[in-house]
Amino acid sequence: MSKTITIDPVTRIEGHAKITIQLNEQGLVDDARFHVTEFRGFEKFCEGRSFWEMPGITARVCGICPVSHLMASSKAGDAILSTRPPDTAVRLRRIMNWAQYVQSHALSFFHLSAPDLLLGMESDPGQRHVVGLLQQYPDIARRGIRLRQFGQDIIRMLGGKSVHPAWTVPGGVREALHPESRDEIRQRLPEAFDTALLALSLLKDSFEKFERETKTYGDFPSLFMGLVTPEGGLEHYDGLLRVVDSEGKVLVDGIDPARYQEIIGEAVEPWSYLKFPYYKPYGYPDGMYRVGPLARLNVCDFAGTPRADRELRQFRRLGSLGKPVSSSFHYHYARLIEILFALEKIEEFMEDPDITRTHIRSWAGVNQPIGIGVSEAPRGTLFHHYKVDQQGILQTVNLIIATGQNNLAMNHTVKQIAQAYVDGNHLSEGMLNRIEHGIRTYDPCLSCSTHAVGQMPLHVQLVDAAGQVVAEQVRG
């Protein structure tokens, strides 16, 4: 008899989702699905508003990475105005974006994933969270919290508040960087570097421990997509789109992100509110691609800063024979490298004498009916695509979110882990946690939500073919 196991909700991710695992007659995993059950309808209710408000509105898509939406949205606004923001504004936007990387990646690593990595996948679920981590590894946990705080503080110094700052706007940014803030950032950088390096060494030391996980947590061939600089370097704010395949072959290079529709298609499935973007030339669902830290490090030729480049060379060794790194487990590693890179770039920009200039906004009216803004969010490439009328009132809005682009890969990962660890007869808590952790490697951000500290309720159902609940386990 076939069965369905439901994990609802999935814990320690940003948002509400559930996982169902379908077992066949033999009790083997037939299929597994990652369902996003929340619906927010942002694209619809932005229609009829002015594009000027979009950074403010879309920043509310998420309380974790509002900055990414600010960036993409403001850039889409720049395109509608067809104006180039002043250089200082662009640099300040980049700084905020990197600060966002620092805080978001630190959150993902220290708060959400470290409990599994440091305490163990099968450890006591009552302790397996950031509070448990604080008790066992107080120094690491505290430093992680401080690192994230540093990122948040930079965002606040620039935007006035740490969550949902309405600071980047079409044409530039609203307020300049205060020299005092610059000095404070400079002062706090060394500690941040230390924490990043500590995390890197901790993670690398644990690789041996997680050999099996590395092979089963989403280790499969797929395409990778990300932005690179015109020279092929690591890019987070602007740049050109590049797609490589699992062999490392460059399929598309140097394409203007505004032409994304030529390479990305979007599919929908009835069982999830999340869209399924795919690489157009390969069709759906073969055009599965991954975005985010792992993809970015796989598509770029080099990072562009000394310490990050050094780590990148080590990272490359994880892929066999110079091919891209294919295990999603290494998202964690990629994330830490990006923290390092972001800190280095922030340090570099702090030395720019023009960084405190106050000419930071260009003014124009509506000049183009379509504006596409693309930037790299911590979780991957983010597209904002607006169509406005002559007055700048939005007619259609399309948002392609990083997590959506990883949707196919996440489903694939869930299935792979389920096949490796579930045999139908044993439903252990640790197994469920593994599946969840597989999802967590992508650090999915399903939309704005608060991240609960401690134990979240987990509801597992075994459902037979008739839809009857055969067994049920409730935790929390």
Added chain:
Amino acid sequence: MLVTKQQSDYAPPATEDPRMDEVARAVKRFGYQQDALIEVLHIAQRAFGYLDETLLTYIARQMKLPLGWVYGVASFYHFFSFEPPAEHNCVVCTGTACYVEGAQKILDLLEKEFGVKPGQVSADGRLSVTDFRCPGSCGQAPILVIDGELLGRETPESTIARIKQLLANDKQAKEVAP
């Protein structure tokens, strides 16, 4: 004299329409007094069937009133309409007595049969349904007014029959005409 664009904007629009003369005469009869606006709107609506932009602009310029003033007054009162009337109009009284006697059932059946809610015009533009509160004939409730004819003691069924008859007559007339 040099006529700028703005100045010509404020002049009453020139029109050949004889119905406009009727409006002009009314304005004159009231001595161009601004307080006669509602009377003038009544006359204009009677002449044209509804109030369009040209007409409202004309009235505003004639009476030396701001454009918004005229629109604001016209839109405040339910009697004035900015849409051309349908060929046939069915007014259902929704006053208290008619409500008690089941006017809602008539409206419901009208919606079901012709797909028209109060205030709407059918897709083919031939029938409009309006609700109206109280022509003052409560003793005969429920009350209908079809194309100006006052009818008392109606049932949902008799209403539908009347309107179907009305629409069918038109069709016959059209078939005979050419």
Added chain:
Amino acid sequence: MNRSELFNMAQVEQERQAKLRFRILSCASTPCLSAGSQDVFNALQTAVTEHGLNAEVDVVASGCNGLCSHGPVVRIQTGDAPDDIYEFVTPEIARQIVARYADENGADVSEHLIPADAPFFAKQQRIVLGNSGRIDQEDIEGYIARGGYTALAHVLREMAPEQVCDAINQSGLRGRGGAGYPTGLKWQLVRKAPSNKKYVVVNCDEGDPGAYMDRTILESDPHRLLEGMAIAGYAVGADQGYIFVRGGYPGAEKRLNQLERVIRMAEKHGLLGGRVMDSNFSFRIDIRLGAGAFVCGEETALMLSIMGKRAQPVPRPPYPAQRGLWGAPTLLNNVETFANIVPIILNGADWYANIGTEKSKGTKVFALAGKVVNGGLIEVPMGMTLREIIYDIGGGIRDGHEFKAAQTGGPSGGCIPAQHLDSPVDYESMKALGSIMGSGGLIVLDDTSCMVDVARFFMEFCVDESCGKCVPCRVGTMQMLRQLEKICNGSATMQDLEILEELCEMVRETSLCGLGQSAPNPVLSTLRHFRDEYEAHILERRCPAGVCKMDQVPVMELAEELPRRMRSASGQKEVA
């Protein structure tokens, strides 16, 4: 025309009528028209011609006889005998009636003859409606023959303005528009207001759904109104009057043309216009049109509408008696109030003060409608009980149903339940029961009516008619409607009822004008007398009268239920 010419004219007309064999008065008021009285009128005329009686018989279109639910109604006047009134007249019966009166041996039409002692007529005391149905609507001679314009003549010659005001004051007449402000006091206020320009305005907009007293008086006996206005003009020192009439309703145009002709006719005879009846008093009357706004019942809104503006009420004070139309002191009364003036002047204030109760003098006209046997326009002395009105005059409830409530005062009023049927109808006792006298709409509800739905109906009306100026009325009524809709569709909780009650109090106390202040009344009065029905809707999700569909679920229950439904639905789908 002077006094003697007036008497002369009356005499000539009386003599002409006395010579006739009989007069046929066919009701041409709106209810009878909707029952087909135009065809009846045509049939009567044809029949009279066929009998060759054109010279000996009058066939005229008259005003309302009152028994609107039994229309078309035809009245036959023969010499000094009491009039015969026929109900449910068809063109065929009309011919038979003519035949009957032309020849004693004609067809028997007694089946349609209303007995002379029918309680519908016997219980009434028709003062305001005294001429209604008895005279030609337009004909000035007919009015004068019944003593018309003698009151005006008397006032102009015999009384000083302050004496007129005193007489009205002594009569105890109170405004018939609803609030019941003493008319004499109002007149005195305007008279004393220092200004050389004053206005008299009669409100005949009557936006209350289910009430048509004022329009009918205006249709049936228009000269009575003109005369009353002229007397008021003389008393307060105004030389200009406005009749604010509703325009735009079906048949309005015909009525307005008629009214216009009536005014011109009076002017032609020197009874209005410059130097009325050769005195120094001048009084012109103009018609102003409403265009469908209930809020024009509020006097400041009405005046704005007369001045051609959006009818959004302005805060009082200043009252119209101090600053009204174009800043001048303005006397504003409704039609029924003005129609009472002539009888008071003719018969004396004391005569009038003897009718009615201690605090409410005179008679009141009601538009009796709803589930009664005899619906129509009635006039009863103040203080008559609801039971007498509904069971004696109205003939009780139709089709064997039970009486449930009487709705008075329209959207500003309330519902009076069966246990208060014996309370007298006057301003004070109606108020004590949580309703108001109002302008005179009286709708009888039986056990097939849901009181919550009735409250919802009136709230819908108020939302539609709110002018939108003040927040409590604009949004508060909408929110009250939402709560009522929830109760009616089964999705309300007791908390919604609390919110509703709280809103009622707030809207009542904070709204700018009477519309908003009284908008919660239908809810408050049904809550007071029929709270059990509200609770049945909410707690048992059941409409006792079976009117409401109750097809929804409260949101809170939905919130608990939805995930459960979704989960089971998705679970089944996945496995399948």
Added chain:
Amino acid sequence: MSVITLTLNGEMISGLTGQTLLEVIREHGVELPTLCHLEGISERGGCRLCMVEVNGRMTAACVTKANEGMHVNTHTEKLQNYRRMILELLFAERNHVCAVCVMNGHCELQSVAAAQGMDSVRYDYLSPELPMDASHKRFVLDHNRCILCTRCLRVCDEVEGAHTWELKGRGIHSMVITDLNGPWGESPSCTSCGKCVQVCPTGALYDQGSTVAEMEKKHDFLPWILGGRGKKEWNW
């Protein structure tokens, strides 16, 4: 002008004849919330927030003349409760989303609500579908944030003298319009003076290109203009 005495919240105070209750009350340091009232333009009495109890009866202070011997209470529990309810009604009427509003932090509706302790709305949000009009070269009209205080109408009519703004419809369906309900940018009577934008208490009228929380409005220009014009305070 003679002096009158009245009782304000139990204390004897004095005022001048002709003053409104609102003026007298504010002169004595008691703060009353208002939204439709604005010094320099005519009173409307529409928002009902300045309701006070005078001799036990409720009345709007902005349109009531102060009289000798009045007993005025401004902050009874009932009044405070009604004020919060009125604010809740306003917030539920249209689509007031402070977080993404151009006036966030500078909005009168928002600050009045904060001052009155209105922290939640118990009524159903009516969520009407309302358009924005960004056709004007310099300004934007967003009906979603309009509270129909009609300050724009009054300032346009009384101070600028253009009478571009009007109200259309009535009741809950009222909306501000320019001229014959056409796009603002095509209004033949608008002088683009911007007074309406400056007096608007919410984000319904704002400068083109404003982004979230960026719009701030000048409030002192009106007394300046009117003082200069009427009382001839300008001396150059």
